[in-house]
Amino acid sequence: MPAIIKTESLSHVYSQGTAFEQAAVHDVDLEIEKGAFVGVIGHTGSGKSTLIQHFNGLLRPTSGRVLIDGEDTWEHPKQIRRFRFKVGLVFQYPEYQLFEETLYKDIAFGPTNMGLTPDEVDVRVRQAARFVELPEDMLQKSPFELSGGQKRRAAIAGVIAMNPEVLVLDEPTAGLDPRGRDRILGEIKEYHQQQGNTVLLVSHSMEDIARLADKVLVLARGRVFMYDDTRAVFARAEQLEQLGLSPPQITKICTRLHREGLPVSPEIFTVGAAKTAILSALGEKERNR
């Protein structure tokens, strides 16, 4: 698979040359394959937000390069907007960016900026609204009349409507109740499956990452600590815990059972898989009796 996002010794230093100089991202070499669902984890201040803002050219690397689909993002600074449409970035608490009179106009903001015709925009808006399960009749409402979860989904639709090749979401479920969280994650997963786009999901919830991502990127102190298949990353539980990150609760239970001598694999990340494994382990015990 060719790399859709590639960074070459990417570094970013904030307030360079002043007393407040602070390296947020340090010498990152990374290749993200087309069509992958990548979970991004790391402690607060590990450089997650800084890194993802390089992918759509909101930040300019202080050194190194970022290549999107083989193109250097900052080769022609005047054309940087192209990459904003290629890599759609959903910020934390995106509902605070809603501004239009109607939801329709707000979702149309991105596609309109792309220079699409009104007809094309219309198709994009309705498609995006369908993805986040906002009913058609809601489109003519003011975004400020919606509930918190609806606002969040509307804001995500605003980015999805640009039909980006890469969708980056920075903690899209922060501050939502469990039902709202599951709903958004389900919609993102569905979007990924249907469109086959590359998705990067920044999250603090190991459970969510374990359930959704094929690969996991672990950042620590502005560097890539691990980048591997989800299974391989969570198998290195001790190293993760040293970073203050903890593998999913269910993995901890399975690891413990494994250590106690039960035939349960320590590489289990979802409750469903754990249930099957534990039941079969119990069955084996019965049979051995």
Next chain:
Amino acid sequence: MKLSDITIGQHFPGQSPVHLMDPRAKIVVTGAYIVMLFLAQNLLSLLVGAVFVLITYPASGIALRLILKSLKPVLPIIIFTGILNLFFVSGEPLWEFWRLSITAEGIRLAVHMCLRIVCLIAGSALLTYTTSPIALTDGLEALFSPLKKIKAPVHEIVMIMTITLRFIPTLIEETGKIMSAQKARGADLESGNILQRMRAMLPILIPLFVSAFRRAEELALAMESRCYHGGEGRTRLRVLAFSGVDVWAAVFTIAFVFAVVAINISGPALGIPGTLR
């Protein structure tokens, strides 16, 4: 210009003599300093005012570079003032072109005005750099408390001022976030004519206002749930008290004011041309 460059209204905690001054004293000294700048009638006495800032900044441990940063946003005003004074002051012309003429008086006045604005901003910025918003409120309230006798809501007015100051950095940060979010949706803030650019600001201003109102409401709720009911009957955790630093600051400031007045009076005798008539 980057948004992070705006530092006015920010507070940099520290333990310097300037930080340790009583807020009342600091406010009075700042007031005296402003009066001093307006008293200065020739360039030499104004330079004395500039020296005051050049001494107090290092004494407070605040980098002088921060002055330049806080000046950036008002640079257009300074340049405008400078040009206006440069060309529109009558006197003996040094250089003439079409209807414009530059006079020695014009140059002097332009320099004087610009320097005065720079000193004004730098000096008053130091007050907020070195004083926490809470200390600033306490100081202002104490200084304005005589007005309570005529039933002026001093405490409330001061509280409004403090909250405003407190929220400047927050709102700047918020603006940065909203700008990034709209840029991520392809908002073009950098090109187009003035009208297009103004329209391009709408997607930033509307969410900013919405969030300012939301914050105001949250803050009001938080204050009310802690039984805030205005200034009546409120006692203080930290009672303001003058100390040795304040005496020294007073002596220092009075010395400068005297120096300025002395140079003003003796200016003509010393042959220093006055810039203001």
